[in-house]
Amino acid sequence: MNNLANNLNLMRKNNLLLLFTFVVGTFLAQNYTTGVVNLSSTAGLAMTAKLDLGPNVTLTVTGPSTRWFSLGFNAASMAAGTDVVGVHTAGALTSFDAHLTGYSAPATDAQQNWTITSDQVAGGVRTIIATRALSTGDPNDYTFTAAAGTLSLIWARANTNSFNYSYHGNTNRGITTATLTLVPVTPPPTGSANQTYCAGATVAQLAAVGSNIQWYANASGGSPLAGGTPLVNGATYHASQTVGGLESQNRLAVTVSIINPPVQAPIFVNTPASVCSNSTSIIFIVNNVSGATQYNWSNQGVQGTTVQPSISYPVIAGVNSVTVTVNASNQCGQGPSASQTVLINEAYNSLLVETACDTFIWNNQAYTNSGTYTYQGTTVAGCDSVVNLQLTVLNGSTIEFEVSQCTPFTLNGITYNQTGTYQQTLTSVLGCDSVVTVDFTLDPSYDTSFDTTVTGSFVWNNQTYMQSGAYTQNLITVNGCDSTVTVNLTVFTGSLNESDAPLTIPTLVQRGSEVTLPEGAWNLWDYNGRLVLEVDPSTNNLRMNVAPGFYLLRSSRKAIKIMVVE
Numbered sequence: 109m110n111n112l113a114n115n116l117n118l119m120r121k122n123n124l125l126l127l128f129t130f131v132v133g134t135f136l137a138q139n140y141t142t143g144v145v146n147l148s149s150t151a152g153l154a155m156t157a158k159l160d161l162g163p164n165v166t167l168t169v170t171g172p173s174t175r176w177f178s179l180g181f182n183a184a185s186m187a188a189g190t191d192v193v194g195v196h197t198a199g200a201l202t203s204f205d206a207h208l209t210g211y212s213a214p215a216t217d218a219q220q221n222w223t224i225t226s227d228q229v230a231g232g233v234r235t236i237i238a239t240r241a242l243s244t245g246d247p248n249d250y251t252f253t254a255a256a257g258t259l260s261l262i263w264a265r266a267n268t269n270s271f272n273y274s275y276h277g278n279t280n281r282g283i284t285t286a287t288l289t290l291v292p293v294t295p296p297p298t299g300s301a302n303q304t305y306c307a308g309a310t311v312a313q314l315a316a317v318g319s320n321i322q323w324y325a326n327a328s329g330g331s332p333l334a335g336g337t338p339l340v341n342g343a344t345y346h347a348s349q350t351v352g353g354l355e356s357q358n359r360l361a362v363t364v365s366i367i368n369p370p371v372q373a374p375i376f377v378n379t380p381a382s383v384c385s386n387s388t389s390i391i392f393i394v395n396n397v398s399g400a401t402q403y404n405w406s407n408q409g410v411q412g413t414t415v416q417p418s419i420s421y422p423v424i425a426g427v428n429s430v431t432v433t434v435n436a437s438n439q440c441g442q443g444p445s446a447s448q449t450v451l452i453n454e455a456y457n458s459l460l461v462e463t464a465c466d467t468f469i470w471n472n473q474a475y476t477n478s479g480t481y482t483y484q485g486t487t488v489a490g491c492d493s494v495v496n497l498q499l500t501v502l503n504g505s506t507i508e509f510e511v512s513q514c515t516p517f518t519l520n521g522i523t524y525n526q527t528g529t530y531q532q533t534l535t536s537v538l539g540c541d542s543v544v545t546v547d548f549t550l551d552p553s554y555d556t557s558f559d560t561t562v563t564g565s566f567v568w569n570n571q572t573y574m575q576s577g578a579y580t581q582n583l584i585t586v587n588g589c590d591s592t593v594t595v596n597l598t599v600f601t602g603s604l605n606e607s608d609a610p611l612t613i614p615t616l617v618q619r620g621s622e623v624t625l626p627e628g629a630w631n632l633w634d635y636n637g638r639l640v641l642e643v644d645p646s647t648n649n650l651r652m653n654v655a656p657g658f659y660l661l662r663s664s665r666k667a668i669k670i671m672v673v674e
Contacts, residue, residue, distance in 0.1 A: 138293070139160065139290070139291040140254050140291060141158065141159065141160045141288065141289065141291045142289075143289070144158045145157045145261065147179075147261070147263045147282060148265070148282060150279075153172045154172075155172075155177060155263055156168075156170045157169045157170075157179055157261060157263070159288070160291070161253070161254040161288060163254075164239050164240065165241070165242055166238075167193070167237070167238050169193070169195075169236050172232065172233070172234070172269075173229045173234040174232070175270055176195055176196045176273060177266070178192050178193060178206075178214060179194075179261060179262070180192040181250040181252075182250050182260055183260060183262045184260055186262070187208065188208055188210045190207060191207055191249050192262075193206065193238070194273075195234065195236060196271050196272075198271060201224055203220070204220065204236075204238065205217040205240075207248040213274075219244070219246050219248075221244040222238040222239070223239050224237070242254060256288055256290060257287075258287050259285070259288060260283060260286075261283070261284045261286055262281070262282070262283050262284075263281065263283075263284070264276045264281040264282075265280045265281075291354070292351075292354065293356075294351045294355060294357075295356055296347065296358045296360045297317055297321055297347050297360050298316065298360065299316035299317055299347065299360055300315065300362065301360075301363065302365065303315060303364055304364075305339055305366055305367075306366070306440035307366055307368050309366065310337055311334065311335050311336070311339065311345065312335035312336065314362060316347040316349075318349030319349050320351075321348070322347065322348050322350070322355070324345070324346045324348065324359060325345065327346050327361065328359070333345070339364050339366060340364065340366070341364065341366035342365070343363070343364055344362065344363045344364070345361075345364060346359035346360065346361055347359055347362065367399055367438060367439075367440055368399065368440055369437065369441030369443055370400045370437065370438065370442070371443055371444075372398065373436075373444040374395060374403065375394060375446065376392065376394050376446065376448040379391075379450065382450060382451035382452065382453050383452055383453070384455040385452050385454050386423075386457075386492060389420045389421060389423060390422075391418060391419070391420045392432050393417065394417045394434055397417070397443065399436075400443070402436075402437055403415075403417050403419075403434055403437075404434065404436075405419045406433045407421055407430060407432050407433075417436075423452060429450065430450050431447060431448070431449040431450075432447065432449075433445050433447045453491045454487070454489075455491035456487065456495065457492075459496050460495055462499050463500045463501075464499065464500070464502070465502050465503075465539060466502075467501070470499075475497075475501065477501055478499055478501045480496060480497065480499070482495070482497070483495045502540045505542040505543075506542070507542065508544075508545040509545075509546060509547070510548075511546055511548045512549040512551055514551045514553055514589035516550065517550075519546060524546070525550070526550060528548060529547050531544065532546075551588070553589040553591055556592075556594070556658070556671075557594035557596060559598070559669075560597055560615040568595060569673075573595075576598045577597055578595070579595045580593065581593055581595075583673055584674070591673075593616070593671065593673075595616065615671065616670070616671050617652050618652075618672070618673055619672050619673065621652055622649045622651050622652070623649065623651075623652060625643065625661075626663075628664070629645045629664065630661055630662065631643055632650070632654070633659065633660045633661075634658075634659055635657070635658045640654060652670075652672050654672055655672070656674055658672075
């Protein structure tokens with residue numbers, strides 16, 4: 109078991125070594141060439157040879173097309189064992205690979221290792237191109253080395269136009285030394301491995317970066333394609349470049365995709381039918397259209413291009429709708445277009461200035477104070493509606509005042525002739541009601557007379573009367589009203605009995621003055637029969653602190669009429 113494991117490990121190591129040797133050898137492989145070597149320059153009988161050494165050997169040999177000729181490798185004579193090739197028939201060369209057995213005709217190798225790839229005759233010159241491995245393992249074949257160096261070549265040709273091997277003579281043979289030099293490797297051109305073109309494109313439109321580009325249908329071999337060759341969708345084309353007369357052996361592979369312009373119009377999806385004017389933008393979205401590389405948008409003449417099937421347009425104040433047209437395109441053209449209109453519904457934000465009397469009703473709510481109020485709602489289109497109310501509330505005024513005068517009172521064209529309380533409702537210039545309440549007192553003007561009897565003299569308002577008679581004075585009441593008072597005065601000059609004894613009390617007194625009372629019990633009454641003041645019997649002087657007017661000072665014996673004035 110251990111031996112088996114060791115053998116397996118050894119096999120793995122050997123396989124890895126072989127793989128590494130192969131990879132390194134392949135990576136380091138270089139090409140060498142002798143170039144065209146002139147073997148014979150005899151007119152009409154010229155011969156040339158060219159060896160290209162790389163992974164394999166490529167031989168190009170020329171000679172007269174009407175006779176045999178041959179070429180030997182790494183030899184200076186016709187020594188036995190020399191590896192040669194021979195052109196010995198005008199037809200197909202079935203025994204091209206041969207060797208020498210001495211100074212005689214070449215012997216055909218049992219194993220034909222050369223593969224003839226071309227056999228052409230032109231202008232009396234026959235050109236043979238053949239290839240084989242550097243080392244064939246055949247003992248009759250020379251092993252070539254792909255390295256710089258020299259190689260001796262021997263050649264011979266028939267001395268007459270014949271394909272039968274025979275002695276050639278001294279003038280139809282020779283020895284030449286060929287020098288192998290390193291062949292610069294021309295890299296393939298560069299370019300994109302996948303290229304897209306429109307229908308009808310040709311090979312001439314293929315893109316590659318290099319010198320003297322030629323396009324082929326195959327990775328190697330074959331003839332260059334004509335520039336007018338139509339490109340086929342999915343096909344792979346191969347490009348070589350030629351630098352310094354040397355064409356690259358490796359070729360750039362380019363796979364072609366053939367496309368057409370989009371054939372479908374975009375379809376709008378998830379685009380709103382309307383938006384509100386307070387929105388910032390409208391986003392238009394369409395489906396992905398097959399073959400499209402971009403989308404072309406138009407809105408009122410404004411063009412836009414996007415890679416993705418969507419675009420955003422701002423909502424502009426005062427614009428009530430936005431119509432957008434779009435089509436899909438690629439490098440080969442545009443497809444049909446589609447349009448979509450989005451309505452822009454008004455979203456309100458306004459200021460309402462109002463003035464009201466006492467109460468203002470707004471949105472079913474009563475406002476009694478001045479201030480700024482906000483209402484936020486939604487329109488029938490679903491847009492915000494904001495109204496700011498700037499309200500001034502004017503309250504209706506209530507005015508109350510008292511008026512007391514001697515004459516009727518007139519207010520706003522209405523005359524009041526009697527004492528009482530009256531109301532008027534007025535409208536201001538702003539339309540608000542004002543209520544005026546007047547407490548009116550019509551002060552009376554007195555026109556009266558009274559009788560009085562005195563002894564000696566009568567003093568009234570600082571005037572002294574000594575004689576009987578009727579005397580009149582104009583007085584002003586406490587309210588400023590004119591009053592006319594007439595006194596029918598009787599002045600006694602003789603003696604009176606007790607019942608007629610005159611009083612020292614004047615019957616016309618001023619308010620606040622004192623009256624000297626005779627002996628007895630006295631009370632003060634008004635003219636309506638109401639007791640005004642009950643006087644203490646011990647009182648000798650009575651101060652008349654009563655309202656101006658007529659009063660009776662009464663005792664059990666008699667009554668005296670008194671008029672109180674200011």
